[in-house]
Amino acid sequence: MSANLPQALGSGAGETPPAAVVVLAAGEGTRMKSATPKVLHELCGRSLVGHVLAAAGELGPENLVVVVGHAREKVTDHLATTAPGVRTAVQAEQNGTGHAVRMGLEELGGVVDGTVVVVCGDTPLLTGATLRKLAATHTGDGNAVTVLTAEVPDATGYGRIVRDSASGAVTAIVEHKDASDSQRAIREINSGVFAFDGQLLADALGKVRTDNSQGEEYLTDVLGILREAGHRVGAAVSDDHREIAGINNRVQLAEARRILNDRLLRDAMLAGVTVVDPASTWVDVTVTFEQDAIVHPGTQLQGATHLGEGAEVGPNTRLNDTTVGAGARVDNTVSNGAEIGPQANVGPFAYLRPGTRLGLKAKVGTYVETKNATVGEGTKIPHLSYVGDATIGEYSNIGAASVFVNYDGEAKHHTTVGSHCKTGSDNMFVAPVTIGDGAYTAAGSVITKDVPPGSLAVARGQQRNIEGWVARKRPGSAAAKAAEASSREAGGES
Numbered sequence: 001m002s003a004n005l006p007q008a009l010g011s012g013a014g015e016t017p018p019a020a021v022v023v024l025a026a027g028e029g030t031r032m033k034s035a036t037p038k039v040l041h042e043l044c045g046r047s048l049v050g051h052v053l054a055a056a057g058e059l060g061p062e063n064l065v066v067v068v069g070h071a072r073e074k075v076t077d078h079l080a081t082t083a084p085g086v087r088t089a090v091q092a093e094q095n096g097t098g099h100a101v102r103m104g105l106e107e108l109g110g111v112v113d114g115t116v117v118v119v120c121g122d123t124p125l126l127t128g129a130t131l132r133k134l135a136a137t138h139t140g141d142g143n144a145v146t147v148l149t150a151e152v153p154d155a156t157g158y159g160r161i162v163r164d165s166a167s168g169a170v171t172a173i174v175e176h177k178d179a180s181d182s183q184r185a186i187r188e189i190n191s192g193v194f195a196f197d198g199q200l201l202a203d204a205l206g207k208v209r210t211d212n213s214q215g216e217e218y219l220t221d222v223l224g225i226l227r228e229a230g231h232r233v234g235a236a237v238s239d240d241h242r243e244i245a246g247i248n249n250r251v252q253l254a255e256a257r258r259i260l261n262d263r264l265l266r267d268a269m270l271a272g273v274t275v276v277d278p279a280s281t282w283v284d285v286t287v288t289f290e291q292d293a294i295v296h297p298g299t300q301l302q303g304a305t306h307l308g309e310g311a312e313v314g315p316n317t318r319l320n321d322t323t324v325g326a327g328a329r330v331d332n333t334v335s336n337g338a339e340i341g342p343q344a345n346v347g348p349f350a351y352l353r354p355g356t357r358l359g360l361k362a363k364v365g366t367y368v369e370t371k372n373a374t375v376g377e378g379t380k381i382p383h384l385s386y387v388g389d390a391t392i393g394e395y396s397n398i399g400a401a402s403v404f405v406n407y408d409g410e411a412k413h414h415t416t417v418g419s420h421c422k423t424g425s426d427n428m429f430v431a432p433v434t435i436g437d438g439a440y441t442a443a444g445s446v447i448t449k450d451v452p453p454g455s456l457a458v459a460r461g462q463q464r465n466i467e468g469w470v471a472r473k474r475p476g477s478a479a480a481k482a483a484e485a486s487s488r489e490a491g492g493e494s
Helices: 048-057 072-082 097-107 128-141 199-203 219-226 250-270 471-474 478-490
Strands: 002-004 018-026 063-068 087-090 115-120 145-151 160-163 170-174 188-197 234-238 289-290 300-302 317-321 333-334 350-352 363-375 380-392 402-404 415-416 428-430 431-433
Touching: 018 048, 018 097, 048 063, 048 128, 063 097, 072 087, 087 097, 097 115, 097 199, 115 128, 115 199, 128 145, 128 188, 128 234, 145 219, 170 234, 188 199, 199 219, 219 234, 250 478, 333 363, 350 415, 363 428, 428 431, 471 478
Parallel strands: 018 063, 018 115, 063 087, 145 234, 300 317, 317 333, 333 350, 350 363, 363 380, 380 402, 380 415, 402 428, 415 431
Antiparallel strands: 002 289, 115 188, 145 188, 160 170, 160 188
């Protein structure tokens, strides 16, 4: 069983997909105090707008349009990379949410026949399930417009939902800055997420005025226009007010990251994953697990990382785009773009770089770095070594303090070590070089030539001892006195 954290795309059974979803992502986001556009700030492996698009995609809309404005080149480039096929519309001047939606509709020809869902690009906690509830309420009740609302502990800054005291119908949405004292006491707020009848929306947008404190076209004014024309205005209440929280500064960004991370870990644990300390464990939405995986404290799992059944990761480990096989153990390790085979053992304090592929029961031990290296089944690189641009066969042992010397200053070269080889400690393998199956290399060797299978390679200078050197060159030193005492003992002197 796999716990796949991203939710699947597509509308639910029996639901009619909306004709369009319009995502509002044109704002500057000055309170983020950043050169990065607000909607491109990331949490849990996706940009803010990326999370919104993922939720909107679950509706299976016929059209998906993102309205861009501030730093639109950056946003458009991001969308081209992460959400190919999504259309963009430009709001050159920030004239309000109503104007932004008009720009989105113009991208689709001006009038859309069917349901149009409007969402904000800075609400990363919004789920597809909530959007489906909104769309179902809209079509089921036959509304001209349906607003997604929520009751919040503190409504400061949000538009208030004003209802008819007798029927409970939505009569208006009043922005905080335009609200009266009694209206500001209302805790039901506008999420900024709506479902509209597309034709009625296009007509009403042409009637929106700018006689408000900001001189802008408010999308919320469409509700009053439609209601005055005798059309039905409804609401769908979110089950969790945190879903509709917009991100306006980095404090809110961190709060949303915590909420989303807790949600992801809860899903993983309910699917059979042990997370020892959720408070210190961070995962991206793209991470997947098999049941009985164990995640220890201080672990970060990023990108397309996958933990196989019974894999054990951490503590203090960061894995990015890394596959961990069933039953493997990864301890105090940093890994990027690696494949760790079943029952392999990595760490502590190992660094796996892109292109590392470890076979069944392979071992990469303490203070070992690997890059673009294939390590065969049962092979061990226990400690203090660098293995780059290499292929190592099965059941070989690489001695401590070995370096695969792969770079000549201009190009990288490959080293091949066969199966059932035993290489000595403090070896330098100067690529390109091949060590044949079953070969040995002596400790302290610098291997520059191929070693035939079954051979012993010795490549080191002849040792020469210069007796009496310390006494002559360091007379009176602690070393000289120790040597003199040892000589007396060896000679039987008392």
